[in-house]
Amino acid sequence: MAHANWSFDTLAVHGCHQPDERTRAVSQPIIPAVAYAFPDTDTAAEVVAGQREGAYYGRYGNPTTQTLERKIAELEGGEECIGLSSGMAAISAALLAYLQAGDHVLVTRDVYGGTYNFVALTAPRFGITHSFVDCTNLEAVAAAVQPNTKALFVETPSNPLLTVLDLRALAGLAHSRGLPLIVDSTFMTPCLQKPLELGADLVVHSATKYINGHGDVVAGLVVGCKRIIDFIRKRITGDLGQNLNAWEAFLILRGLKTMGLRVRTHCGNAQRIAEYLQNHPSVSKVHYPGLAGHPQHHLAKAQMKGMGGIVSFEVEGGLAAGKKFMDSLKLAMISFSLGDPETLVQHPATMTHYSIPAADRLKFGITDGLIRMSVGLEDAGDIIADLEQALGQLQHKEEHAHGSKTG
Ligand SMILES: Cc1ncc(COP(=O)(O)O)c(C=O)c1O
Known part of the structure; x- marks a missing residue:
C-alpha cells in the first residue's frame, strides 16, 4: 500500500495493516496459535534462521504481535520493533542487549522507580554496575563515563519530575564515547517525540500507558536496528521469556488507532x-x-x-x-x-x-x-x-x- 505521504494519524490507523486475506475482516485478527505448520523442513529452517518471514513458536513471535511491531517500528521511524510483556521487560531487555558482567551503565537521575530498581538492585547481582547522573548537565555525563561504561540510558520527560533532556546532544556525546543511547519515551509516544531521529539507538516504551491508552494491558516495546532487536528476540527475551501475547497485541493495535x-x-x-x-x-x-x-x-x-x-x-x-x-x-x-x-x-x-x-x-x-x-x-x-x-x-x-x- 502506497503511503509515503500519509501523516502520523493516518499511519496510526492504516499503517502495516491490511484487511485479512481470507475473511476481508477490517480489524486485526487475533491469532493465538503457539505453533505453526511448515510445508517442508527447509522452510521451517529458513523461518527459524530469520531468512524467511513467519512465526514458528509463540515465545519468539506471533502474527498479531508482529503486526503491532511493524506498525510501531513505522511510527517510531525505526528498522525493527519487538513487543514484550511489560515496560520493565522492554527496559531490562534493552539494557541487557548491551551489558554483561563487568560492564557499567550511566542512567539519568530521576527515572521510573522500576528502572531504578533494575539498575540499582537487580543488575548488580549479575556484575553490572551503574552511576546515576544529572543528564541535564553534559559535562557531568562526560565526566561520569568509565572505561567499562557500555550504555547511556535516559528517560525524557522524566517520571515524576518532567525533566526534559537534550536527546540530540546526549546522542552526540554518547556516540563520541562509543556508547549507545537508550531512551525511555513512554511519556511521549511516537506521536510527540521521535528519539531515533534525534540520534538515539534504541527507544523503549511502556505500552501500558498512552500507546494502549485504556488501562487494560501491561506491555512494552523496544525499537531500533534489526541487529539489536533480533538479538533481543533470540537471546534476551527468547531465553528469559517475556513475550507479548496476541490478545494484548490486539488491544494495543485497537488503542493505537485513537x-x-x-x-x-x-x-x-x-x-x-x-x-x-x-x-x-x-x-x-x-x-x-x-x-x-x-x-x-x-x-x-x-x-x-x-x-x-x-x-x-x-x-x-x-x-x-x-x-x-x-x-x-x-x-x-x-x-x-x-x-x-x-x-x-x-x-x-x-x-x-x-x-x-x-x-x-x-x-x-x-x-x-x-x-x-x-x-x-x-x-x-x-x-x-x-x-x-x-x-x-x-x-x-x-x-x-x-x-x-x-x-
Ligand atoms: C516512564 C516509565 N517507564 C517504564 C515504566 C514501566 O512500565 P510497565 O509498568 O509497563 O512495566 C513505567 C511505569 O509506570 C514508566 O512510567
Whole structure:
C-alpha cells in the first residue's frame, strides 16, 4: 500500500495493516496459535534462521504481535520493533542487549522507580554496575563515563519530575564515547517525540500507558536496528521469556488507532491544569514542560510536538497537606499508572518511587510533598472543578489554623 505521504494519524490507523486475506475482516485478527505448520523442513529452517518471514513458536513471535511491531517500528521511524510483556521487560531487555558482567551503565537521575530498581538492585547481582547522573548537565555525563561504561540510558520527560533532556546532544556525546543511547519515551509516544531521529539507538516504551491508552494491558516495546532487536528476540527475551501475547497485541493495535486524538486531548487538558495549578495560592510548585517557567521549556518546544499529559506539583503544607488534598478528590482517582482515560493521582514517595531510598529520592528532587497527576480525557473544566474543591479543603484548614487566608 502506497503511503509515503500519509501523516502520523493516518499511519496510526492504516499503517502495516491490511484487511485479512481470507475473511476481508477490517480489524486485526487475533491469532493465538503457539505453533505453526511448515510445508517442508527447509522452510521451517529458513523461518527459524530469520531468512524467511513467519512465526514458528509463540515465545519468539506471533502474527498479531508482529503486526503491532511493524506498525510501531513505522511510527517510531525505526528498522525493527519487538513487543514484550511489560515496560520493565522492554527496559531490562534493552539494557541487557548491551551489558554483561563487568560492564557499567550511566542512567539519568530521576527515572521510573522500576528502572531504578533494575539498575540499582537487580543488575548488580549479575556484575553490572551503574552511576546515576544529572543528564541535564553534559559535562557531568562526560565526566561520569568509565572505561567499562557500555550504555547511556535516559528517560525524557522524566517520571515524576518532567525533566526534559537534550536527546540530540546526549546522542552526540554518547556516540563520541562509543556508547549507545537508550531512551525511555513512554511519556511521549511516537506521536510527540521521535528519539531515533534525534540520534538515539534504541527507544523503549511502556505500552501500558498512552500507546494502549485504556488501562487494560501491561506491555512494552523496544525499537531500533534489526541487529539489536533480533538479538533481543533470540537471546534476551527468547531465553528469559517475556513475550507479548496476541490478545494484548490486539488491544494495543485497537488503542493505537485513537492515539493521536487521545494524546492531543491529554496534552490540552494538562496544559490547562498546569496553568490553573500555577496560579493557585495553595500550590507551591508545578512541574510541566508546557509552562514558560519550566527549566527546559524551550528545549521541550523544540524537541517535542506536545508537552504530554503528566503534571507534577506540590501543595503548601508538604506531605500532610498533599495527603489531605489527594484524599479530598472526587473525580480524580488515587492510583498507580498513567496515560489512561481517567485522571489518576499518586504520591511518588510512598507509591511509584517508594523503593528508592529517601536520601536518593531527595537527591533526585522527588520530595515527600510531590504529587503526580496523569491528566485524563475527561472535560478539563470538570477536572479543574475537582481540583478546586480539594484545594479548597486545604485553604479551609489553613484559615482555621492561622485565622488568615494565604495569598
Ligand atoms: C516512564 C516509565 N517507564 C517504564 C515504566 C514501566 O512500565 P510497565 O509498568 O509497563 O512495566 C513505567 C511505569 O509506570 C514508566 O512510567
